[in-house]
Amino acid sequence: MANLLTPETLPSAHPPPEPREEVSAPPVVRSWLMDRLDSLLSESLRRAEPSELIRHRIMVGAACFFSLINVVFVLRSISQGNHPYVALLASIGFLGTLVLARRGRAPIAPAMVLLATLFLGLVLTTFVSRRPTGGDHAVNMLLPVLAVYLVGPRLGLSITLALFVALGLLHPYYRSQVGIDPSTLTLGGLWFSHVFAGISSLGVWALSSLHSTARDAAQATIERTVRELRDSQSKLNSVFESTDDIVVSIDSQARLLTANSAARFIYEHRGGIVLEPGTPLFQHEPPESRKAWDARLVQVLQGQRLRFEQIYEDQQGLLVLDTSVHPIVDEGGQVVGMTIFGRDVTARRQAEARLGEMHRTLVDVSRQAGMAEVATGVLHNVGNTLNSVNISTSLVIDQIRRSRVTSLARVATLLREHLADIPAFFARDPQGQKLPPFLIALSEQLQEEREAMLREMHSLGESVEHINSIVSMQQKHARAAGAVEHVAVPRLIDEALRLHAVSFERLLIHVERDYAEVPPIFVDRHKLLQILINLVSNARHALVASPKKDKRLGIHVRRAPGTGHLHIEVTDNGVGIAPENLGRMFSQGFTTKKMGHGFGLHISALAAAEMKGRLSCSSPGLEQGATFLLELPMQTEVPPDQDAEPS
Template sequence: MRAAEPTGQSSPSTGSRAWILQRLDAVLSEPLRRAPPSELVRYRILVGAAFFLFLFNALFTVWSFLLEQSLYPSTIACLLYLGSVLLMRGSTTPGPAAVLMLTTMVLVLLGTALEYRLPYFGMHALTMLIPALAVFLAGAPAGLFVTVLMIAMLCVGYPLYLSRVGINPEAFSSAYLVFSHFFAGVAFLGAWGLGSLHNSTRDSAQAFLERTLKALRDSESKLSSVLESTDDLVVSVDLEGRLLTANSAARQFHLRCYGKEPVVGELFGTSQPERPELWGPPLARVRAGERARLEDEYELDGSRHLLDVHLSPLLDLEGRAVGMTLFARDITARRDAETRLGELHRTLVDTSRQAGMAEVTTGVLHNVGNTLNSVNISTSIITERLRKSRLSGLAKATGLLSEHSSDLASFLTQDAQGQQLPAYLIAVSRQLQEEREGLLREMQALGESVEHINSIIAMQQMHARAAGVLEQVAIPQLIDEAMRLLAGSFEQLGIRVERDYAPVPPISVDRHKLLQILINLLSNARHALVDSQKQDKWMRLRIQPASDGTGVRIEVTDNGVGIAPENLPRLFMQGFTTKKTGHGFGLHISALSAAEMKGRLTCSSPGLGQGATFTLELPTAAQEPHG
């Protein structure tokens, strides 16, 4: 985002201050010049104070020369102050320069006191400045060193000198002098303490300010990144339309529309909207502190573009609108898509009927396929039993009888083979009787499967013409019928089937539609168990009344491969399957059929490898099927 910057000419006083600051910064080393503003202030004051004291002592040296007094003290002080400036030029920290300057100040005061032998010079008001200045410029530890040095020299050493060596041996014995210099030392420590407290408070406030500024800068940077990353136009202007900020999309829009990039402080776009009747009411609402929205068209690159524009007021602290922010999005493509969508709607209405027919056809094929699995199993069992049949042995026995038809009596009574033949024929007849009964059972199951295929096809044909026929159905018997259609596969695969049937009343449903759902659920459980690596494979069938007493609850539970949590929400969607050879239609058709009967089909699973439970809930009262 680009923001406005302060403009205008600088006053002479501002220019002179800037010149002075530039001269002070020129003395600082490069690391010190890059310091934060709060630290840079201290460095500038240190350099300025050293320069002032250097000039002051240089002037004093000239004055001493004119008065023919000693030049050494002031000259040495000038050199020490100049050394402080040079240290600031070559050092990365201000500590050494500050300590040198402050120590020089203390020594100058001591030298002045010794020169003029003033008994109470240690209590001069100027001395109170040194502890506070020491803490400010050099920090609390270095400031304490300077303060203790000053107390030792001015409050202890100087009075001791006056009383023992100086002109007034009785001076230090004066109670008043001791009292005054003692409290002067306490005052120096107090000045140092107040300076330290000021520094701590200032540093704490500065740290808080820096954290706040950093948070604001981070927030501004994130907001700027968001605004710059969007393709929407984001512009802020004042009430006269002069630009305050604009993101890159808005700048590019202005460039394409008006041939130049917008300039902060100038009008964004034209001075007046192209259509005042369109923009007038929204702008009036924004000036009143309300939000507004409009749509406007613009000519861009030879084509018309439609913009969706949102206007939000910029409010001052008193809640008055001082500007506005414009958010605009090019919705030309969306409107074109809406137009095309309207044109396609009629086509979709027609194709939806065809899609429904395709879904019905898919359901027929899927359920017929499930039943054909049972047919294939039954035919395989019949073929295997015929292949292993004892008919070949019976043929051999009848061959022996034919060979010995002339002496049949002696063959059956005297020949070793003949004597065994009656018992063998009896055993074969019994075996053939058992094979006949097994084949009859398989043929009955095969007939039921074919009948179920016919029922599925007839049910779908009836569904295409009218609603299915409702009849009273006993749920346990219908589940057992579905199991008979698949029983061969469960027995051969070694799957243990458990039944837990609670007494429930018959329900009025479309029998073949419910049978189709049950076969799909049983077939899915069988596949889950086949794919499982567990040795003990079982499936539990449970029937119980619904919790509200108005329906029946059927549960099919297995300990097979289970279902991943992320797949549960998609389980009943058309086309979704976890089987390598699956098509994803069985559960989808079953869920639709359950809904048509005013029921509900759900699934739960603890996770992969932990099995699954499919629950079918149906009302007891008769429900008219609906499409």
């Protein structure tokens, strides 16, 4: 599934630690002993917590141990001719302890029977013994220790106090009444040794209680910590399993440690691989995919974090994973493994691809829309100019129709009729006498007609030249977009203004030009002209919608100090922009016009960004005009990857 390294090719961050030798009982012997002790416990006692199970095992183990000691004591008593009544009674108590431990559900009953048996056995043995010093025997110290361990400090104190009274007080008093051999022990020495032994047993109880309290506190802390760890682990597992992302942890030898359900599903669904802890994660990968991971995992084992994207394509379709690899560091700061996260971003990448395609389509449409807008302006201006041409032509035709040239033709006919006697015709004929003044007046009239027709023809020529310049600009604009050209910005602005020249004159819009001395720049002429046309058109609409009579549109060109950018400002004193709309002016589909489509400014902002520029707007408020600022880089030299064309 994932292109990963095999254990053979994956370097290890640190060699595995050498195993330590522990000094303990052989595992077979320890296991056999634990099994024997557990066989003496009931099912409910065997299911206890580990710390309680140890307590139960010690209880039955002590019963067995004292039973063996008691057997030795019985045999010794018989060999010495003494009656083993006390030993037999103790044997019954130890046997009862084992029976209760095997059949009971709670440990308190067998524990109390065991402690009572020990107490009675020690007390009775001490009283019936011929030796007066039995009350201070070292074996008496076992009872407080076992009592505290098995039944707790409180019950253990009661048993210890009873032992102190019986052996430390009553036994010396009893011996003082029945008498003792003064040669072996004085009465004062007897009292001292027994009372001191009783106090020592209380000290043993106190130390055992402290140890038990500390142990219980430590056990409670451990149990609380374990509960917290389990709770934390449960929450972590919940997050670990609920995420749709792939999460896999491996050790330094690329052996799988953990994998969440998303990872298991992906591996099984797409690769037919069942993830098992301890198995090499990358053993099914082809050799070429392992090489791609080699350098990455070496970096991760050195403590670095990596993030990259992987693309897989198989019969199941396309899968794009946003993959990140993080090192796992132990307490000593050494990298002992790594965690691999993989997020399925296939849908996002496909959406981005569709978005990119839509953007390209939008740009193409915008160019077509820009060309259509230019063409509309061209047709509008050409139409207006053709009206002037039509008027001029009509005037010329009318002047020609009303011209006195026909009178000159009649004069020529008259002269042709009197061609033989021209002198007499001019001297004696009344028509001939009127002819010279008529020719003089006709000459003056024809001169006036000539001048009038020349004026109309000059106007007609200007109109045709205007049409020619507009068509020429349209041809420049219609060239393939995307070519970087050496553009004189003021000249291009004038071309954009020329498209609206007739409209500005008709609407009485005064255009103010403020062009600083700026060098030509290398820029996409098509995109820049499209932006300028949109900005000028928007300013014209804002001025038309404004009730103000003094309608002014200003265009300012200057070099921004210290930034290396060219600033083109288009200002108007039209309807302005509401403050709440300033942030949405360049959003697709947003418009404040009744018949607008919210397309022009959005496309202009995209075009500015494509030229590494920026388009912004500002306005003091409604009816206070607006300013659009176009910022472009001052690229005065042709980029190395572009072929510039002169403009």
